[in-house]
Amino acid sequence: KNQVEQSPQSLIILEGKNCTLQCNYTVSPFSNLRWYKQDTGRGPVSLTIMTFSENTKSNGRYTATLDADTKQSSLHITASQLSDSASYICVVSVSGGSNYKLTFGKGTLLTVNP
Amino acid sequence: GAGVSQTPSNKVTEKGKYVELRCDPISGHTALYWYRQSLGQGPEFLIYFQGTGAADDSGLPNDRFFAVRPEGSVSTLKIQRTERGDSAVYLCASSSGGRETQYFGPGTRLLVL
Numbered sequence: 001k002n003q004v005e006q007s008p009q010s011l012i013i014l015e016g017k018n019c020t021l022q023c024n025y026t027v028s029p030f031s032n033l034r035w036y037k038q039d040t041g042r043g044p045v046s047l048t049i050m051t052f053s054e055n056t057k058s059n060g061r062y063t064a065t066l067d068a069d070t071k072q073s074s075l076h077i078t079a080s081q082l083s084d085s086a087s088y089i090c091v092v093s094v095s096g097g098s099n100y101k102l103t104f105g106k107g108t109l110l111t112v113n114p
Numbered sequence: 115g116a117g118v119s120q121t122p123s124n125k126v127t128e129k130g131k132y133v134e135l136r137c138d139p140i141s142g143h144t145a146l147y148w149y150r151q152s153l154g155q156g157p158e159f160l161i162y163f164q165g166t167g168a169a170d171d172s173g174l175p176n177d178r179f180f181a182v183r184p185e186g187s188v189s190t191l192k193i194q195r196t197e198r199g200d201s202a203v204y205l206c207a208s209s210s211g212g213r214e215t216q217y218f219g220p221g222t223r224l225l226v227l
Contacts, residue, residue, distance in 0.1 A: 041221075043219050100162050100170070
C-alpha cells in the first residue's frame with residue numbers, strides 16, 4: 001500500500017530559527033514528490049516539486065531534499081517567520097496511468113512564536 | 115477568478131439530509147479533483163474528472179456520494195442521507211492536465227449534526 005509518513009507531527013520554534021521536517025514514503029512506482037503548505041482554513045499550496053533525478057530544490061527560504069534510494073525527503077525552513085506557521089504536507093505521486101492520484105502525508109504542524 | 119473557488123465555505127446540516135458542494139476550477143483547467151480531509155489528516159482522494167467525465171471515482175466511499183461536471187468546468191459533489199462521519203473539509207483542486215500541479219480551493223467545511 002502506498003504510504004507517506006511525516007515527522008514530527010508538530011513542532012514549535014522561535015521566529016528566526018531554522019527547522020527541518022521529514023518525510024518517508026513507500027509509494028511505487030515513484031513519479032514526483034511535492035511539499036505543500038496549508039494555512040489554517042485554507043487549501044494546500046505547492047512549495048516545491050522534485051522528480052526522481054532531482055535531489056534538492058529551493059523556493060526562497062524553503063529547501064527540499066530528496067533521496068530516492070532511501071525514499072526520504074526533507075523540507076528545511078531558514079530564518080522562520082510568523083507567517084510560516086502552517087501545516088506542511090508531503091505529497092507523492094505515482095508514475096503511469098494513475099499519475100494524477102496523490103498520496104498525502106498527515107502533515108507537520110509548525111508553529112512559529114515571536 | 116484567479117484561483118479555485120468553493121461554495122459554501124461552511125455547511126451545517128442534520129443527519130439524513132442531502133447536501134451539494136460546488137467547485138469552480140481555474141479557467142481552462144481540464145482536470146478537476148475532489149478530496150476529503152478529516153481533522154489532523156492529509157486529504158484523501160475521492161474522484162478525478164478529465165473534462166466532463168469521471169476518469170476515476172474509486173475514492174468515493176459509498177453510493178451516497180456522487181459528483182458531476184456537466185460542462186467540463188464547474189463541479190458539484192452531492193452527498194445523500196448524510197451521516198455524522200461525513201463531517202470533514204471537502205477540498206477541490208484543478209490542474210491543466212492529469213500530471214500537472216494541482217491547485218486547491220479553500221475547501222467546504224461540512225458538519226453533520
